[in-house]
Amino acid sequence: MSARRLTDGGRIDRSQTLRFTWDERGLSGHPGDTLASALLASGERLLGRSFKYHRPRGVMSAGVEESGALVTLGRAARRDPNVKATTQELFEGLAAAGQNAWPNVRYDLGAVNGLLSRFFVAGFYYKTFMGVPPFEWGRGTGMWMRYEKLIRRAAGMGTASRAPDPDRYEHAHDFCDLLVVGAGPAGLAAARVAAEAGLDVLLVEQDFELGGNLLNQPHDPAATGHARELAAVAAAGVRIMTRTTAFGLYDHGVAGLLERVTEHLANPSPHLPRQRFWTVRARHTILATGALERHVAFGDNDRPGVMSVTAARSYLNRFAVLPGESVIVATNNDSAYAAALELARAGAAVTLLDARDTVPEPLSTAAADEGIVVHTNTAPLQAQGARSVDALRTAVADGTGWRTGATFDCDFVAVSGGWSPVVHLHSHRGARPVWNAALACFLPGECGEPLHVAGAAAGIWDEQACETSGRAAAAAAAAALGKSVPSVSAPPAGGWSAPIRPLYEVRVAGQKLKSFVDVQNDVTAEDVRLAHREGYVSVEHLKRYTTLGMATDQGKMGNVIGLALMAEALGKEIAEVGTTTFRPPYTPVSLGALAGRGKGSHFRPLRRTPMHDWNLAHGATMTEAGLWQRPWFFARDRESLAQAYVREASTVRTSVGLCDVTSLGKIAVQGPDATEFLNRVYTNPFAKLPIGKARYGIMLRDDGIVMDDGTTWRLSETDYFMTTTTAHAAKVMVWLEELLQTRWPDLRVHVTSVSEQWAGTAVAGPESRAVLAACVIDPHVLTDESLPFMGVVETRLTGGIPCRIARISFSGELAFEVYVPADYGPAMMDLLWDIAEPLGGCLYGLEALGALRIEKGHVTGAELDGRVSIDDAGLGKMAAGNKHYIGSALRKRPALVREDRPRLVGVFPRDRSQTFNAGALLCRAEQVAGHGDGWITAVTHSPALGHWIGLGFMVGGHAAWSGKPVVAADPVRAGNVEVEIVSPHMYDPSGARMHG
Amino acid sequence: MIRIPCPFCGERDHSEFTYGGDASIEYPPLDAPPEQWLRAVFERENVRGMQAETWHHANGCRLWLVVERDTLTHEIRSVRPAHAGIAQALEEGR
Numbered sequence A: 001m002s003a004r005r006l007t008d009g010g011r012i013d014r015s016q017t018l019r020f021t022w023d024e025r026g027l028s029g030h031p032g033d034t035l036a037s038a039l040l041a042s043g044e045r046l047l048g049r050s051f052k053y054h055r056p057r058g059v060m061s062a063g064v065e066e067s068g069a070l071v072t073l074g075r076a077a078r079r080d081p082n083v084k085a086t087t088q089e090l091f092e093g094l095a096a097a098g099q100n101a102w103p104n105v106r107y108d109l110g111a112v113n114g115l116l117s118r119f120f121v122a123g124f125y126y127k128t129f130m131g132v133p134p135f136e137w138g139r140g141t142g143m144w145m146r147y148e149k150l151i152r153r154a155a156g157m158g159t160a161s162r163a164p165d166p167d168r169y170e171h172a173h174d175f176c177d178l179l180v181v182g183a184g185p186a187g188l189a190a191a192r193v194a195a196e197a198g199l200d201v202l203l204v205e206q207d208f209e210l211g212g213n214l215l216n217q218p219h220d221p222a223a224t225g226h227a228r229e230l231a232a233v234a235a236a237g238v239r240i241m242t243r244t245t246a247f248g249l250y251d252h253g254v255a256g257l258l259e260r261v262t263e264h265l266a267n268p269s270p271h272l273p274r275q276r277f278w279t280v281r282a283r284h285t286i287l288a289t290g291a292l293e294r295h296v297a298f299g300d301n302d303r304p305g306v307m308s309v310t311a312a313r314s315y316l317n318r319f320a321v322l323p324g325e326s327v328i329v330a331t332n333n334d335s336a337y338a339a340a341l342e343l344a345r346a347g348a349a350v351t352l353l354d355a356r357d358t359v360p361e362p363l364s365t366a367a368a369d370e371g372i373v374v375h376t377n378t379a380p381l382q383a384q385g386a387r388s389v390d391a392l393r394t395a396v397a398d399g400t401g402w403r404t405g406a407t408f409d410c411d412f413v414a415v416s417g418g419w420s421p422v423v424h425l426h427s428h429r430g431a432r433p434v435w436n437a438a439l440a441c442f443l444p445g446e447c448g449e450p451l452h453v454a455g456a457a458a459g460i461w462d463e464q465a466c467e468t469s470g471r472a473a474a475a476a477a478a479a480a481l482g483k484s485v486p487s488v489s490a491p492p493a494g495g496w497s498a499p500i501r502p503l504y505e506v507r508v509a510g511q512k513l514k515s516f517v518d519v520q521n522d523v524t525a526e527d528v529r530l531a532h533r534e535g536y537v538s539v540e541h542l543k544r545y546t547t548l549g550m551a552t553d554q555g556k557m558g559n560v561i562g563l564a565l566m567a568e569a570l571g572k573e574i575a576e577v578g579t580t581t582f583r584p585p586y587t588p589v590s591l592g593a594l595a596g597r598g599k600g601s602h603f604r605p606l607r608r609t610p611m612h613d614w615n616l617a618h619g620a621t622m623t624e625a626g627l628w629q630r631p632w633f634f635a636r637d638r639e640s641l642a643q644a645y646v647r648e649a650s651t652v653r654t655s656v657g658l659c660d661v662t663s664l665g666k667i668a669v670q671g672p673d674a675t676e677f678l679n680r681v682y683t684n685p686f687a688k689l690p691i692g693k694a695r696y697g698i699m700l701r702d703d704g705i706v707m708d709d710g711t712t713w714r715l716s717e718t719d720y721f722m723t724t725t726t727a728h729a730a731k732v733m734v735w736l737e738e739l740l741q742t743r744w745p746d747l748r749v750h751v752t753s754v755s756e757q758w759a760g761t762a763v764a765g766p767e768s769r770a771v772l773a774a775c776v777i778d779p780h781v782l783t784d785e786s787l788p789f790m791g792v793v794e795t796r797l798t799g800g801i802p803c804r805i806a807r808i809s810f811s812g813e814l815a816f817e818v819y820v821p822a823d824y825g826p827a828m829m830d831l832l833w834d835i836a837e838p839l840g841g842c843l844y845g846l847e848a849l850g851a852l853r854i855e856k857g858h859v860t861g862a863e864l865d866g867r868v869s870i871d872d873a874g875l876g877k878m879a880a881g882n883k884h885y886i887g888s889a890l891r892k893r894p895a896l897v898r899e900d901r902p903r904l905v906g907v908f909p910r911d912r913s914q915t916f917n918a919g920a921l922l923c924r925a926e927q928v929a930g931h932g933d934g935w936i937t938a939v940t941h942s943p944a945l946g947h948w949i950g951l952g953f954m955v956g957g958h959a960a961w962s963g964k965p966v967v968a969a970d971p972v973r974a975g976n977v978e979v980e981i982v983s984p985h986m987y988d989p990s991g992a993r994m995h996g
Numbered sequence B: 001m002i003r004i005p006c007p008f009c010g011e012r013d014h015s016e017f018t019y020g021g022d023a024s025i026e027y028p029p030l031d032a033p034p035e036q037w038l039r040a041v042f043e044r045e046n047v048r049g050m051q052a053e054t055w056h057h058a059n060g061c062r063l064w065l066v067v068e069r070d071t072l073t074h075e076i077r078s079v080r081p082a083h084a085g086i087a088q089a090l091e092e093g094r
Ligand SMILES: [Zn+2]
Pocket: B006, B007, B008, B009, B010, B057, B060, B061, B062, B063
């Protein structure tokens, strides 16, 4: 016997039929169904196989606490594992399948794991390989790896698709005065009252319908109370989000919401994302998150056909599914009686087991009126039936323990072990839940934040009292936010006519039963006791050792039972044992939602220079430099990268080349004290830099390590134009602002980032002056006398384009950097290229730029990696001895001035036909081992020298290694190459070319 | 996520800001002996509780702020511009 759909009642729309597939078989349901209710109504009971033992599992709940009916939804790239059938709305064409089973959940060969259960006990992961000799790195690990894979395959959950996720996800942001989480009686009342008081209220509900537990009550379409309440909430202006889970609460009133936008739709609009990840900032928050009904650990309590009482009630009243004909309701509290009465009225034969010794009035009379036999002092001991429950052995109270009682035939068992308020979100804020022994549950503790808890989440069981507590919370929030509202006193926790009898496990001495505490993770009561015997007595250790409360469940079902059993084993009270910390997310959040649109090319911003299209039109192949797209090389006639950059670098040395250098950072440093400021920031003197001159400068961090380098141009008495490296542009800007605002507020200096305002190009090579001279309105400003090395001039290009020119060189040739307002970038390139091209000039990219600077031994980010002192970089002469500057004190720390520090060197292959890689270690030839004596930072083929060269760092610097055999060790890539260590100034060391 | 009330821009997500460091550090004059710099650069209290720290409103007004923040609870007691002159101008403008 199994469940069946009732002919009337419920909140489903029988006028429409939705077809769906379960393990490729066609079934149907109605709008308003969940996948679970539709499966139950279709007579399906066995829906899953458990994590470790592959035990048959069915629907155990009607909500997010589900641990039995975990299924795989969708096909191919949209295959989504571990979906709770109890929360998935049914839609036309839904395709679901059982998981963790082969060939299917009904006939699962993996069920053999159940026979091996002694290997899967608590801590099996840690234990299985103890005693597998020899279990240590390098020897036993191969075996471990092999078994680990097998175990992973045997014990597991569903498998995700390996294809890229075809769906889109969005991030969204919102604000509100009051966030209300949960739309049960308390949440609805709270939202309405607060909105009527004038607050901007956001009400979020994870279900697709508002009402919470109201939805589980007998549905009478004629009764309009529920509809009226919903209308009042909407009329009050409450902003309502359904299918939205508040999965985490964070500091300062920030909540994380996950909105499922299209997961319930057969044919979603292509414009809609699958999910939205909301960040909401609320001034106050009311948690009306309800409570979850606990089960009880007894033998085979995971059999399909065993579920919580409130789930039974929900399937009966909300989904019009009678879950069984011969029903046993087992409880330890009042709350199960309503469901028992309703099941009896729907036609089931109901037997009620109450663990308490008496049944309070009026419940006993009501039960008798419906013909329900109530067995007091009785509890479930073991469910029977291979794949689905067909009988229940019971236990009868015997002193403080239990003895075997009668066995009842049945086809359905509903269990209530009490209620656990959903304190998860409250706990996210660091507020420890407090054990309430009278109500046998954890209640939210003191929090100290603008956070209110209402309804069953606060341990209030009576529906009317829940509503009152919602109004009280809203009044408190409104008052705190400056609205005058009459205060409402919050009702106390509790509200049953007779107290609960705490009941966590039913067992009889001498009987070995598989009693599940955490169904999702296959953790039994015996596992908890085993953990205790093995010394794992702290709840946090218990959790990790047994996996109790892990995975998607996060302790919703099993935590309190596990704590109770541990308390019993320790001879302590639950309050003394404490509870684990709940952390976000309350229910799983997909990685897609976390990423939102930030994937692929949207993962980070893309920066293009104003000359980007110009470069592309002139044959550039681009490369990434940080966020920037920069020309890498300009291939001609199908040249390779290597051919192109060697040609480009040679052309610069013999003729002229143009290179887009716009990505360099540019900062305007202005004000009466700008000179003094620069003099403090740079290691070298800036106090006497004349107007119309530029200077290469190095800045250090406070700790004496090199931060950045670049040139700074003096445009007037009070106006400097600073350039930084591309990589450190933002960092240098922040640093200058910090110095001016926090350390030297007396300096009258303003810094402005102008990186975006200026487009720049390098014009380099013997012909550079001729090219530039043809493009400026007055060529005389470029003569050697007017513009000597490091000279600066502000002038105009042909057509009146304003420009700044400095005669500076990164390549070591006669060279200029030209900057124009960003929009003139392409026009500048056109002017220059029109002259340069007929002269045999070239456009050059980053690769040739690198070759030229390596030949000259100029350092960049590859060398200035945050560990290098100014002396290490070979620039010690740039450190002024007669002034103090940032880093001047600490750069002389003993460890930074040791003679044997790695210093910048040049590297040649001993056999000039050979090459080596950046990243190779430099080792003395007689000891090619360990970390060596240095490393290579950059490698290029030098057109000027005709062979491969490199830059790197070597202990003691190049002089110490003159004539000594050294090996560039690169064992996992290119192998070892014999090299010579030379001066880093490998080409034109006197600088005659750039001065000339 | 913590929210920082910038005196210029209003309350903003901390993701708009960059953390600087301990605002109580008095950086010595540039000509101070290395021992003094060593203390200023490397020695920190690791406070449990209220701490004055610098934050840069990098994606906002670009001001460096001194934020009094409880390192345990993230409670923010006060926020002011680090630059005394700017702080004063702000005060007078109110
Ligand atoms: Zn700001």
